[in-house]
Amino acid sequence: MKGYFLLFGFLLASVASAADRPPNLVVILADDVGYMDLASYAARVREVPTSELYYETPSLDRMAAEGLSFTQFYVNPLCSPTRASLLTGKWAAPMGFTTATPSSVTTYYNQGLEPPSGYHEQDVVRHRDRIDQQQALLNARTLTALPSGRSQDHGRNEVSLAEALPTYHSAFLGKWHVGGHGALGYQPSDQGFQSLAYYDSGSSPYFRWRPLWSRERLVFSKMRQKKLMWGNPGPETGQEYLTDDLAEQAATFIKGRALKPDQPFLLWFAHFACHAPIEAKPEMIAAFDARGAIEDDGRSNSTYAAMLKSLDQSVGRIMKELRDTGQAENTVVVFLSDNGGVDWLEGGPTSNAPLKGGKATLFEGGIRVPMIVWAPGRDGIAQGGALCNKAVHGVDLYPTLTALAGAKPTPEIDGESFATLLKDPTGKTPGYNRLKMYWHYPFNVDVPHPEDRQPLTPHSAIRSGAYKLIVDWHGRLRLYNIEEDMREEHDLSEKEADRAKRMFAELCDWLDKNVDERYMPKKNPKYDAKEDPREYPFKDLRKELLGKAGFEG
Template sequence: MRPESKSRCLIVCVLLLGVATLRSTAAAETDSPPLNFVVLLVDDLGFMDIGANNPNCFYETPNIDRFSDSAMRFTNGYAANPVCSPTRFSLMTGRYPTRAQATNFFSGKREGTFRPAPLNDKMPLEEVTIAEVLKPKGYQTFFAGKWHLGPDPNFYPPAQGFDVNMGGYHRGGPYTGKKYFSPFQNPELKPDSPPGDHLPDRLARETAAFIKQNADQPFLAYLAFYSVHTPLMGRPDLVKKYQAKAVEIEGEEFADEEQVFGDRPRKVRILQKHAVYAAMVEAMDQAVGKVLDQIDAAGIADHTVVVLTSDNGGLSTSEGSPTSNLPLRGGKGWVYEGGIREPWIIRYPGVTQPGSVSDEPICSIDLLPTIAAAVDATLPPSIDGINLAPALRGNSLDRDALFWHYPHYSNQGGFPGGAIRMGNYKLVERYEDGRIHLYDLSKDVGEKQDLAESMPAKAEQMRHRLHDWYQDVNAQFLREKNGNQPWVPSE
């Protein structure tokens, strides 16, 4: 055979091999099962409350830590608001809660020096949720736990795209029956458990059962724990364990916190040592492990996206002040980092690298657009979040800023205020008088060094950007009280 004939033959063989490979790959992609989605939302869990974020954590979270080792952990993950209902709204819709005037827990109306901004105490039915995005794609949808997004059954999970609802209604905590222990007397958790059952375990069992039953079809399982929200109640065996452990912990437990309203000096916890809270965290972690184990047992881990996060920072300044968020400042109810920076761990098979870490700023508004992109679903209008796929692959995100708006007096003592983060800089604006503070989070995560006076140009640039955002989302502000006029944003 001539050399040129051999060459042509070799080229033809290579081309045929390439075509065969493409066909094989296309067939594999066609035959690959659709993605499932499991969302694990923990109530009031602080950024520093898990071992994956805090090697010196007093609480033991081996299952979450194991999950982190198999996933991507975000060090700059945020909630859209420092309290629960607004963040839950943002996770469900991909939108800033300010757009719907859903800016406080439903329905918190505490007054301070001024009256709070008007509050919508429900997620409007016209909002498109994650479940409603996935239903047209053939997904079975399940919700368990805390809903807190509407006042009556007309606004409960079944009205927003969920096929199954186990325990989601208007209450913001387990306040009926024996609370965290059965009988729960939760009208949406039927049948009730036998005496002695523990709520986080019951919710995990229900979620695991749904996963097992639907392992052969695409599903969304959304488990929103009531844990570790008050009332502070732990399993006796775990409380005893942490009481013994706490004896070995020395140091001051509390420090002074800034006084916003009221005449009782406010303290902030600076040392993790609360045995009951620790018991609640570990019981929640065990429940997380039960769900993760079921994913493995069903043989679907290779096509199941799992997300774990929280709805606001750890409770550190009131209602028992059970946890410390240090080095982060403040906690639940505050627009400081302790109130809005959250655990964020995402495992996306074939995309995230096990044990990887990202410092890209992300937020609860990003969950819906990320899931929608994963299944090639059409996004609802006016989405504020972005698809996190680039960050999940280890790259940067194309976003200039994140925003917060909390025009209320929190139960935890926080001040009404807003914030913007651009790069490493964060600007905080107080709504009572319009004062601003500027921090470089890369050097000062505790927000102690105010740079507003030393960097006036930067502070003014960010203030203008924040005020533009106020207009875009139709932000509402504090209202007059006793003839006193509150500050309003102006250029």
């Protein structure tokens, strides 16, 4: 009997100590997955059962049913700015991340050029889409690598989430895309992570990817390094499809951490799914083709549906491994996407309807994404299908996770913890006070504007309370009450002109104070308004509305 009580006491102590320990953290970051791609989100918005939807996401639906879903979670319109912001808790544009770039982009570093005074050598020399029509503004620049404290960073050293959690074992898996496309000194291991497997690029093939991820031959010969640090595919898993392979590597890592319960872990799992190329397992595609078409607001691409289902299965694999190894009770899992879905290519591949726009736009379809928190054994985190309808920005995830871990982020961050919303999703409990959100995308892009189908011009946006103002720097404003009009069908910029002007002034003030001039668009001296096919003329809104200095050539 004495032995029984000793054993019982040991078990009680073990449970208590587990509850007192900082939680393990798993962040699953999907790529180009839109708000309406998850069945649980689409069913709620459309008010239909999931059986009437084309996409199948049962694991994520279960995660939502058991966890806490955020209905107004915001990120940037493209992946690199979102990734930089999530990893550092800072606004992307002030750091220099204004867009995502392909591996062919030229930077001062990879061209062996001395950057202009004040520039970073990982800034692009130029970046532009091929657009065969008049452009009133010239593209800004963007940074391609998170500064890591190297001599060429000139005192800049962005503190990653891994570095903010020194007592954690932090591992990175998947898509990096903030390392200068294989530049030495800017990869996951330089930001505090153990690199399980990664690729520092915007996209990857889903079949036969390993040779590409293992490439060491320099893309640009003037890079000051002997070999390209483009990636590492990790050990063979026997899986032929990338999403399955990464899930297997994640499960192996989680299983290994169960043997070391005294140290909490952070797993940053950044999928490539569902970014192009649109490739899926043939048997899954065939299964969706066999189902036939379902009327679901343009969501009918069987290959994309199969990609999404593989992504969903990977989430189920993670949840199962956590349960099987007894770690679910002390783990917080966060699922989110880096931007909205791609809805502007011919044939999809997906649709964000009824949200307006998609990836690369500042409409809701481009920046509002699904976000679910699953923590089955943690007190202080709402579960059981709870919903949070408060507007939250991805910049705030970093301080929230550090708060859960009992760590303190660096004071220089822009984010603020929304941990109180995890406990009280209604927001009645004081603690989260995000009043403003900002976006800045200063590029002409070969992506059709959802209103006139013309190529996108440089845009910025601000959200203040219920209202969001989108500034098209070619010369127009759009103001929406998002709480009442999530579809952005009713532009209030004329009806509430004073509010629009006030928010525009706030946005300009923020840009002036925080965003370097090189990350702002410039006036194009060769612009010919007579040859511009747009139905609205170019207007320098700063001069017209605020009487301030406008764009300079």
